[in-house]
Amino acid sequence: MADIHVEEFYKDVAIALVQLYMSFPRRVNLFVEDIAGPDEPDEFGLHSKRHMACFGALLWLSEEGLLRYVDTIRQEALDQAVLTREAFVRLSAPAPQALLRELSAVSNEPELPPSVQKDLSTYIHLLRSALKSGSSSRISLAVQSTFFNDSGLQPVH
Template sequence: MADLHIDDFYRDVAGILLSLYNGFPSPSILFVEDLIGPHEPDAFGVPAPRHLACFNAMLWMADEGFLRYSDSIRQEGLDQCSLTERAFLMLSTPAADWLDEALPASIARQRATPAQRLRDALASQSSTELAEIVQRCFARASVRR
């Protein structure tokens, strides 16, 4: 059985990290809908399961030290959200085995960052590639702890 919820989790993590990285170091409001699009609540106003999964990914990332925030906005998002130093270094430090020495140094350095690899994986829509890169990011971050 495919673990589709884990594929969604990896996609959410990539979106959350890149959203905060693209605005770093400024704190921002991070809305679930901006990451995964609109998902209508049920007849009782309970958010859709996919919406809740993305929101819970945000909270998990905060608990694990990848982001900080000042307050939650109901179950819609997080206010004054930013990457931690740990997450910033995880995303911006080039991986030696990803460096392409055939490219100019500045371009090679940029392309070897996990942030760029996450962008490329999201653009390719490859769940396998995205899973590998998110897992590698987590592994890099756990070494830094």
């Protein structure tokens, strides 16, 4: 069983990448609250550990070369965030059929047009399907398969 903070990290990463993919190439503000849920700072103005973990995951994505942003909006959001070229290419790439079958992310209906079948076989579809399922193990596997395998992205320095 994975640590809960690692499962939350994978979910935060998946949600952020899907949001950025949906707006690509337009720059958007990426709000922590839209990813991790509402947060009420305490009487000292400090955010919850959950909020800060999500904010940390967003910063980590940038440090690893998966997204760029202009600035932070306090600890609330990344201002003008966009996927890097490497992240966009990887999310748009076809995922291995074995992985798609394992995660049941693609329909095997023969009547689907080839263009639809192609769209349903990408890593971004894999992430969307995993998020839709709500399964922590599917989300974790989808994120790991997309970015953390030998065939995934290498950090940009």
